[in-house]
Amino acid sequence: MSTPYRTTPTQTLSVLVQDRPGVLQRVAGLFSRRGYNMDSLSVGACEEEGLTRMTIVLSCETAAVTQVAQQLRKLMDVLDVRHLSRQPMVVRELLLIKLQAPPESRPELLSLVETFRCSVIDVGQASIVIQVVGDVDKNNALLRLLEPYELLELTRTGATAMSRGT
Missing domain, CATH: 3.30.70.260 (ACT domain)
Structure with missing residues (x-):
């Protein structure tokens, strides 16, 4: 995929x-x-x-x-x-990413999650779901780093934006 x-x-x-x-x-x-x-x-x-x-x-x-x-x-x-x-302007989108995550690969995944200031919102026996909120470039950078892991499911909200200041 x-x-x-x-x-x-x-x-x-x-x-x-x-x-x-x-x-x-x-x-x-x-x-x-x-x-x-x-x-x-x-x-x-x-x-x-x-x-x-x-x-x-x-x-x-x-x-x-x-x-x-x-x-x-x-x-x-x-x-x-x-x-x-x-x-x-300020632009953000939300990603939910489900990855194959056997216990031996979790420390490395959790390190990436921490580095990108994401959240782990679900942990299964062999999978993990990560929530990412950020701009498109940041989210794409994380996805590139996650390529070695098996991507099970992904959804993106699309951008939401507003002007900065008053």
């Missing part, structure tokens, strides 16, 4: 929408119609009740993202679109 590395996102949008049925479908449909692929889509509650924030990561030129942002603003239920890549 190959390890699914992600490239560092080139463009990140933050989209504030009404929390209503069908909004996600309309946003995804816009990307589909325009022929753009989302590298990552993270959707969840935000600071205001009744609203949802979407973090959309794309690998495309700035001009294309500007055009997509303009199209998003025209959609019903879209209240705000911010091009976060134009300013300092």
